[in-house]
Amino acid sequence: MSLPLPQPRFDAPAYLAWEAEQADKHEYVDGEVFAMAGASDAHVTIAGNLYMALRRHLRGGPCSVFISDMKLQVAEDNAFFYPDVFVTCAEADRAQSHFKSAPTLVAEVLSPSTSAFDRGAKFAAYRKLPSLREYAVIDTERLSVDLFRRDSDSGHWVLYPFVAGDEVQCDSVGLRLPMAELYEDVRFEP
Numbered sequence: 001m002s003l004p005l006p007q008p009r010f011d012a013p014a015y016l017a018w019e020a021e022q023a024d025k026h027e028y029v030d031g032e033v034f035a036m037a038g039a040s041d042a043h044v045t046i047a048g049n050l051y052m053a054l055r056r057h058l059r060g061g062p063c064s065v066f067i068s069d070m071k072l073q074v075a076e077d078n079a080f081f082y083p084d085v086f087v088t089c090a091e092a093d094r095a096q097s098h099f100k101s102a103p104t105l106v107a108e109v110l111s112p113s114t115s116a117f118d119r120g121a122k123f124a125a126y127r128k129l130p131s132l133r134e135y136a137v138i139d140t141e142r143l144s145v146d147l148f149r150r151d152s153d154s155g156h157w158v159l160y161p162f163v164a165g166d167e168v169q170c171d172s173v174g175l176r177l178p179m180a181e182l183y184e185d186v187r188f189e190p
Contacts, residue, residue: 025082027082029125042188046109046186050109051067051085057174066088080099081125085106088103089104101129103131104131104134105173107136107137115137133150147162149172167179
């Protein structure tokens with residue numbers, strides 16, 4: 001995430017109205033607005049591959065998958081984010097066309113400038129969403145996915161790391177995705 005834009009603080013309704021008129025995307029955290037940076041080829045390819053796999057898998061069912069242009073609200077933190085990919089199965093989310101608030105699965109594709117935020121403060125915010133069952137952080141520099149799954153009994157988050165040759169197991173939506181498919185057409189820079 002970049003530095004906040006120099007402007008007065010917004011409340012959530014003012015942010016939503018302002019954001020609807022902007023050419024570029026901005027995340028919102030407790031009154032501050034942050035411009036979203038562009039993404040690398042690897043980032044866009046990985047997010048697209050995940051979106052396509054989820055879309056194929058979920059087609060015709062009660063869940064919907066969204067890619068980076070849909071906002072996700074974390075009301076408890078007074079925040080709106082643009083996850084790279086997320087799935088919601090909530091009836092209430094079907095009625096809201098500009099943002100969603102009850103994801104089952106959220107995936108962030110890491111970039112050097114956002115990695116610490118995606119693994120830290122953003123994940124801390126996402127954990128406050130009662131509907132969230134899994135959070136995946138996907139590396140763009142090597143074949144590596146860290147999938148955090150909420151234990152249904154204890155509520156604790158458990159890490160499931162996946163590397164080359166593995167199948168990423170997204171139990172929340174019943175998807176098994178080979179790492180080779182997730183990283184298809186990705187060229188790693190030396």
